[in-house]
Amino acid sequence: MTTTTQRVRRVLARPETGALIGALAVYAFFFAVAPTFRQFDSLATVLYQSSTLGIMGLSVALLMIGGEFDLSAGVAVTTSSLTASMFAFQLTLNVWMGVLVALVLALAIGAFNGIMLVKTGLPSFLITLGTFLMLQGLNLAVTKAITGHVATDSIRDMDGFDQARDLFASSVSIGGTGIRITVLWWLGFALLATWVLLRTTYGNWIFAVGGHRDSARAVGVPVTFVKVSLFMLVGFTAWFVGMHQLFAFNTIQSGGGVGNELLYIAAAVIGGCLLTGGFGSIPGPVIGAFLFGMVSQGIVYANWDADWFMFFLGSVLLLATLLNLYVRKQATTRRLT
Amino acid sequence: MKRAHRSALAALVAAGALLAAGCSSDSGGKAAQDRAEEGEVGQADTPRMTVALITHGAPGDTFWDTVREGAETAAHKSNAELIYSSDPSVSGQANLIQNAIDQDVDGIAVSLANPEGLSGAIAQAREAGIPVVGLNSGMDAWRDLDLLSFFGQDEIVSGRAFGERLDEIGAEHTVCVIHEQGNVGHEARCAGVAEAFDGETEVLYVEGADMPSVRSTIEAKLRQDDSIDYVVALGAPFALTAVDSVADAGSDAEIATFDLNTELVTSIEEGDIQFAVDQQPYLQGYLAIDCLWLYHTNGNFSGGGEQPVLTGPAFVDGENIDTIADFARNGTR
Numbered sequence: 001m002t003t004t005t006q007r008v009r010r011v012l013a014r015p016e017t018g019a020l021i022g023a024l025a026v027y028a029f030f031f032a033v034a035p036t037f038r039q040f041d042s043l044a045t046v047l048y049q050s051s052t053l054g055i056m057g058l059s060v061a062l063l064m065i066g067g068e069f070d071l072s073a074g075v076a077v078t079t080s081s082l083t084a085s086m087f088a089f090q091l092t093l094n095v096w097m098g099v100l101v102a103l104v105l106a107l108a109i110g111a112f113n114g115i116m117l118v119k120t121g122l123p124s125f126l127i128t129l130g131t132f133l134m135l136q137g138l139n140l141a142v143t144k145a146i147t148g149h150v151a152t153d154s155i156r157d158m159d160g161f162d163q164a165r166d167l168f169a170s171s172v173s174i175g176g177t178g179i180r181i182t183v184l185w186w187l188g189f190a191l192l193a194t195w196v197l198l199r200t201t202y203g204n205w206i207f208a209v210g211g212h213r214d215s216a217r218a219v220g221v222p223v224t225f226v227k228v229s230l231f232m233l234v235g236f237t238a239w240f241v242g243m244h245q246l247f248a249f250n251t252i253q254s255g256g257g258v259g260n261e262l263l264y265i266a267a268a269v270i271g272g273c274l275l276t277g278g279f280g281s282i283p284g285p286v287i288g289a290f291l292f293g294m295v296s297q298g299i300v301y302a303n304w305d306a307d308w309f310m311f312f313l314g315s316v317l318l319l320a321t322l323l324n325l326y327v328r329k330q331a332t333t334r335r336l337t
Numbered sequence: 338m339k340r341a342h343r344s345a346l347a348a349l350v351a352a353g354a355l356l357a358a359g360c361s362s363d364s365g366g367k368a369a370q371d372r373a374e375e376g377e378v379g380q381a382d383t384p385r386m387t388v389a390l391i392t393h394g395a396p397g398d399t400f401w402d403t404v405r406e407g408a409e410t411a412a413h414k415s416n417a418e419l420i421y422s423s424d425p426s427v428s429g430q431a432n433l434i435q436n437a438i439d440q441d442v443d444g445i446a447v448s449l450a451n452p453e454g455l456s457g458a459i460a461q462a463r464e465a466g467i468p469v470v471g472l473n474s475g476m477d478a479w480r481d482l483d484l485l486s487f488f489g490q491d492e493i494v495s496g497r498a499f500g501e502r503l504d505e506i507g508a509e510h511t512v513c514v515i516h517e518q519g520n521v522g523h524e525a526r527c528a529g530v531a532e533a534f535d536g537e538t539e540v541l542y543v544e545g546a547d548m549p550s551v552r553s554t555i556e557a558k559l560r561q562d563d564s565i566d567y568v569v570a571l572g573a574p575f576a577l578t579a580v581d582s583v584a585d586a587g588s589d590a591e592i593a594t595f596d597l598n599t600e601l602v603t604s605i606e607e608g609d610i611q612f613a614v615d616q617q618p619y620l621q622g623y624l625a626i627d628c629l630w631l632y633h634t635n636g637n638f639s640g641g642g643e644q645p646v647l648t649g650p651a652f653v654d655g656e657n658i659d660t661i662a663d664f665a666r667n668g669t670r
Contacts, residue, residue: 248454300436
């Protein structure tokens, strides 16, 4: 066995390789069938859609590597933006105050999930399902009680809005194409998360608690701290994406976000994270989110009948995942023989 | 052995065919639907154009399918290719507008469920020189967004008309069933009903994506308060479900609804549902696309950028149901 083939196999066995091959295949496919898809402008649209999903996908993937789920992540995004918007509007404050309060609340929701999980020992699926439903109800009830409507008032003309929009929802022109800033944040966060996961003790702890919680505790990993902080990290990204939505769309409808939690988990799983925990990577969910964005916009660029949209989306994702599985199996079985 | 098998199989097939032929239905089914469908409409000889219709409809919603039917007919007549896409979330819809801009379409028709949220994407379309018309929702915002024209019904106005109708009938206590939490248009309808209606109006939220839960929630509400004498639904499928809920609860409440579909027409004919307020979705889709064609070929548009074109409210009840029934069965009302 030569070192080159060993190296190739090691690369193929990585969690994200299959997703990458799947993504390339999907890219080539839409490149062939949809002329509009080839333009750089279209790639920017795809990247934008992938970025908000992708930012959440990063923290959800870390949480999954740590062995837990968060079903409340989708509505937590809406909770954050509603909080920021209403707090600033109702008290007529600089919008940054709202942004800060929303951050505190989002982290608190994450901490609540984590502490409940550790204290009760119940599966995170149940705990966060409860939080998910509670937040969904709160989003509507509190918004209705405070504003009298189901959507928040526009905060576009308030102090600090322009600054905040620059940070969360502006566009950067690269070669004449407007790239949304969330794309840059997404890639930036991904680099940071990769470094944390692979180069720090904390990163090792995440793998350890996701693999074997009890063994991890036995060798001195602070399991409670790791789990709670991972949930808070999901809270942080939910806040970030929530702020993007607020400053990109000025008002927020209280019913939003429901169902998105599954897309975040999907991005992580397509990217090779195992549902059982302990295995995964950061490039994985990045590619997973990109694949999702590519398929969902590509279908429209290709002008396929909208009635078939969900079917195409599901089947392309399934094919990409199967490819992922196949590639990894090939790589790992050959190593054994 | 083999031959015996084969003849048995032949006999079975023959029997099956006979049975199927003998059992064919004389009414209803696909055959009746085909009979009802109209002949091909003509087509303009203007140059081929591409238009996009981008709505906030959930996939599979009968209402939006009717809008799309109208748009398809208008596109066909206008020798235009229609790109239909929809996403219930604001961010998704904004992305689809961006997508249409990337495809360099000749016109965009968009439903403005959240006008504020779509303002950025629409501004970009305008910058790219693409004419944009609004339809369905966003009556109070389309002018600020620099749209050409708007086709729809004012939800508050139709809610009020609904409320006044309830007064005429002599209802006293209604429950307004909202099947999409957080939908501005739904809230406006119920607010309109409550405003014009002299009796008491309550709002009930149900989980619209889950019909069994809709059915039992309405039933529970009717059991909890037996003074309710009118159920106001905001969509045809929900009114039809409310018929079951009323029966299950043993209540004698009557049902009326916003919007129309094929089955609802039958229910109105049979008297299960009292009336429907139709905003004519087909007309909305048709007029929006037709407007884009007129603007593209002749520079015409309705309303001067100031006044919307109202497609409703039109009342459908036992008295005028006969004229509408056939069209509704085509899926075009």
